Amino acid sequence: MAKKKKSAHGSAAFATRAIHAGQDHDRATGAVIPPIFQSSTFVQDGIGGLRGGYEYGRSANPTRTALEKQLAALEGGSHGLAFSSGLAAEDALLRAVVRPGDHIVIGNDVYGGTYRLVNRVFGEWGVAHTVVDLGDLRAVQKAIRPETKLLWIETPSNPLMKVSDIAELTELAHGAGVLAVVDNTFASPALQRPLGLGADVVVHSTTKYLGGHSDVIGGALVLDDDGLAEKVRFLQFAAGAIAAPMEAWLTTRGIKTLDVRMQRHSENAGRLAEFLDGHSAVETVYYPGLSSHPGHAIAASQMSRFGGMLSIAVVGGERVARRFAEKTRLFQLAESLGGIESLVNYPSAMTHASVAGTELAVPENVVRLSVGLEDGDELIADVDQALARAVKQR
């Protein structure tokens, strides 16, 4: 359904693209790193005489362009668009695709804010939705109606690390004339590239692994279809939720190390998952790299590694889970994920508090870990001591 255009550095290997796509040195000075164009407006050589197409920073800024080219090259898409947050990107996409009376099918374990946007913002504007288990293709098929415009896939999902089959789901969606959207925030394009598996649009919270250093909020869309790209670019301009120059620059900087970071994130998380699997204080480990994970085979086929996110369900319920989340020392208690530093989050009262009481409510004995780039042994020791103290004070 989509037209493929060649993107800059599109044929280079991933690690090379991450460093070079859109990142040409500054022609005027030779600066190896493209500068931050911290300017809201651009001089015109006579009315309408734009230099390089830039007129006002909401329509375009060279630093944002550098990021958008890099994003497109990373996901293997024709068009990259950078927004002020992941949710701003999602909002622009949804407004480009759905109208009152339309319908969205969405997975039953997605980022809480995504569900809030669909349920409480678009719901108010007359867009209906159905929540489904994306692992159950028949249920997905049944949920699709004539008014369905969009299938929202998040894999691995937040926070229960459910894995769904991107190729199968997009094929099913396309059979019904439905747009297949994949939130690729957890895997990042270093590990998983949904467009290559058939998806129409990739969504990112660049706040997470792409930025990678917990110092920027941002979002992105990458897609191939020229018509849809024009619609979302119009909304980016007309509604204005753009990535600002400093944020765009920080994100390009983060992306350059994405490939090596994802290797270490995956290695540390894999080791921690194995340590926790079989730990007496842990009921379930949710990590797609474990062969016991129900989505392991699919993850192994569509991801090159298993990433840095894992969740656990602890023995002893809410009290032990809360104590554990408060007893870690290296893992800092905070929302968000994907940064160099390890973070612990208690979803049901933190990131996913907004979906309490809905079909997406997260069990109260679940704790989510964003495994950072610190020493792997020290991370394991930290989790071990926190579990011991959490259990003791039961």
Ligand SMILES: *Cc1c(COP(=O)(O)O)cnc(C)c1O
């Ligand atoms: C954080 C997150 C979002 C929202 O992104 P923001 O940058 O916080 O607006 C969307 N999807 C997933 C999977 C996320 O983790």
